[in-house]
Amino acid sequence: MTRFSIFSLARNALSGHRQWPRTWRDAAPREAYDVVIVGGGGHGLATAYYLAKVHGITNVAVIEKAWIGGGNAGRNTTIIRSNYGLDGNTPFYEWSMKLWEGLEQDLNYNAMISQRGVLNLYHSDGQRDAFARRGNAMRLHGVDADLLDQTDVRRLAPFLNFDHARFPIMGGLLQRRGGTARHDAVVWGYARGASDRGVDIIQNCELTGFIRDADGAIVGVETTRGTIRANKVGVAVAGNSSRVAALAGLRLPIESHVLQAFVSEALKPVIPGVITFGAGHFYISQSDKGGLVFGGDIDGYNSYASRGNLPTVEDVCEGGMALMPMIGRARLLRSWGGIVDMSMDGSPIIDRSPIDGLYLNAGWCYGGFKATPASGWAFAHLLATGQPHETAAAYRLDRFATGHLIDEKGQGAQPNLH
Amino acid sequence: MRISCPYCGDRDAHEFVHRGDAAPRRPTSDDGFYDYVYLRDNIAGPMREHWYHAQGCRNWIVVARDTRNHQMSGAVLAREASR
Numbered sequence: 001m002t003r004f005s006i007f008s009l010a011r012n013a014l015s016g017h018r019q020w021p022r023t024w025r026d027a028a029p030r031e032a033y034d035v036v037i038v039g040g041g042g043h044g045l046a047t048a049y050y051l052a053k054v055h056g057i058t059n060v061a062v063i064e065k066a067w068i069g070g071g072n073a074g075r076n077t078t079i080i081r082s083n084y085g086l087d088g089n090t091p092f093y094e095w096s097m098k099l100w101e102g103l104e105q106d107l108n109y110n111a112m113i114s115q116r117g118v119l120n121l122y123h124s125d126g127q128r129d130a131f132a133r134r135g136n137a138m139r140l141h142g143v144d145a146d147l148l149d150q151t152d153v154r155r156l157a158p159f160l161n162f163d164h165a166r167f168p169i170m171g172g173l174l175q176r177r178g179g180t181a182r183h184d185a186v187v188w189g190y191a192r193g194a195s196d197r198g199v200d201i202i203q204n205c206e207l208t209g210f211i212r213d214a215d216g217a218i219v220g221v222e223t224t225r226g227t228i229r230a231n232k233v234g235v236a237v238a239g240n241s242s243r244v245a246a247l248a249g250l251r252l253p254i255e256s257h258v259l260q261a262f263v264s265e266a267l268k269p270v271i272p273g274v275i276t277f278g279a280g281h282f283y284i285s286q287s288d289k290g291g292l293v294f295g296g297d298i299d300g301y302n303s304y305a306s307r308g309n310l311p312t313v314e315d316v317c318e319g320g321m322a323l324m325p326m327i328g329r330a331r332l333l334r335s336w337g338g339i340v341d342m343s344m345d346g347s348p349i350i351d352r353s354p355i356d357g358l359y360l361n362a363g364w365c366y367g368g369f370k371a372t373p374a375s376g377w378a379f380a381h382l383l384a385t386g387q388p389h390e391t392a393a394a395y396r397l398d399r400f401a402t403g404h405l406i407d408e409k410g411q412g413a414q415p416n417l418h
Numbered sequence: 419m420r421i422s423c424p425y426c427g428d429r430d431a432h433e434f435v436h437r438g439d440a441a442p443r444r445p446t447s448d449d450g451f452y453d454y455v456y457l458r459d460n461i462a463g464p465m466r467e468h469w470y471h472a473q474g475c476r477n478w479i480v481v482a483r484d485t486r487n488h489q490m491s492g493a494v495l496a497r498e499a500s501r
Binding site: 254255301 | 467
């Protein structure tokens with residue numbers, strides 16, 4: 001592997017940047033692997049990378065139906081944070097945050113990780129108490145959290161609409177280590193790291209079925225590029241988890257919904273970090289190119305359409321205008337929709353399935369991006385050792401039957417509310 | 419997206435609240451409750467689903483919609499669908 005450095009940059013500058021090697025090998029499928037990972041998004045590639053790096057399992061294929069990074073990895077709003085309040089979640093997302101912090105050095109790849117801070121605003125006494133409680137839960141787990149009053153928030157973001165008649169901004173919960181990362185670079189960096197360690201990344205290779213042995217265990221996959229045998233199959237296809245599981249005869253506690261995101265024309269730097277509106281559902285940051293990147297609720301009904309509808313566009317823009325009226329003059333450049341796995345309690349599933357040989361990584365709701373490194377780490381651990389990783393032990397498939405739900409928002413079994 | 423309410427006619431989806439797949443039936447014993455509450459077919463294709471016309475006639479309706487492209491192919495009042 002060519003290591004990226006100031007010297008490789010200078011050397012390639014002298015040859016007109018025409019000598020850079022390919023980032024990863026575009027592999028053709030072989031007959032058999034130790035592990036086949038279905039889904040070449042951030043989670044699947046991170047899993048392959050940590051399987052190779054941490055567990056030394058390099059006889060691995062990642063199959064992707066289109067091109068890597070073309071699904072949800074390219075459709076999110078790039079926010080990274082670990083401000084979760086429940087025991088099942090906090091250690092996992094904090095482990096993800098720690099991996100983010102060392103990711104560029106680990107991968108030798110510039111993922112443009114920018115710890116600009118994530119500020120959740122509160123607008124009532126009750127909400128302040130809830131945020132104080134969440135901040136305390138985070139600090140008990142060693143995660144940074146600062147409860148700010150209105151004066152502090154004014155100093156950070158003086159442009160906010162503090163005197164809104166219905167939702168005055170009273171303060172916020174700030175995680176300074178939160179921020180953003182470049183989503184494409186995360187995918188490319190993991191692909192490069194995995195490929196260099198021997199993992200085959202196979203694009204344009206769609207799963208069409210599973211191969212079962214006499215006992216019913218899964219021993220491989222049928223794909224549009226032929227049959228691939230495998231000792232273990234890991235599924236990381238958020239958005240399509242139910243469809244893939246159905247090929248194995250499984251029903252999951254998951255619904256697919258569309259989540260829209262938006263980007264404005266490029267502006268000079270105006271928004272210092274990530275800011276979320278606590279009264280509605282709106283979150284915004286500014287990309288390094290200058291575009292305001294923002295989003296809000298999911299559209300609220302089952303969808304595989306990868307496009308949303310106008311009521312949600314209106315709702316998100318209303319949230320933005322209520323929070324920072326100054327963005328009303330910015331033109332919307334584009335919007336897009338991603339299909340997300342909404343689980344029934346709002347939390348993910350990283351577990352073995354009831355079928356031998358089949359492992360599930362699913363149900364990320366709309367929070368999968370920030371989880372990418374820890375998801376890959378925990379899923380690789382599960383695939384390699386057969387045991388759940390300590391930070392992801394709560395993400396069991398049977399928690400819905402046993403009552404051990406991780407309902408961070410307290411909404412009950414209604415996916416469109418999480 | 420517009421939904422054709424059997425009582426009010428074609429209306430903006432904004433007026434409705436979605437309540438998901440209309441297929442699950444409340445079980446008569448405790449056994450089926452995990453399936454009923456949590457498991458979903460999560461169909462990619464034509465699906466029958468419950469919508470509540472909250473800002474209209476307040477009827478519960480069953481809408482047939484293709485989840486791949488949002489195309490509607492009919493709606494009936496839920497009380498008629500359950501007969």
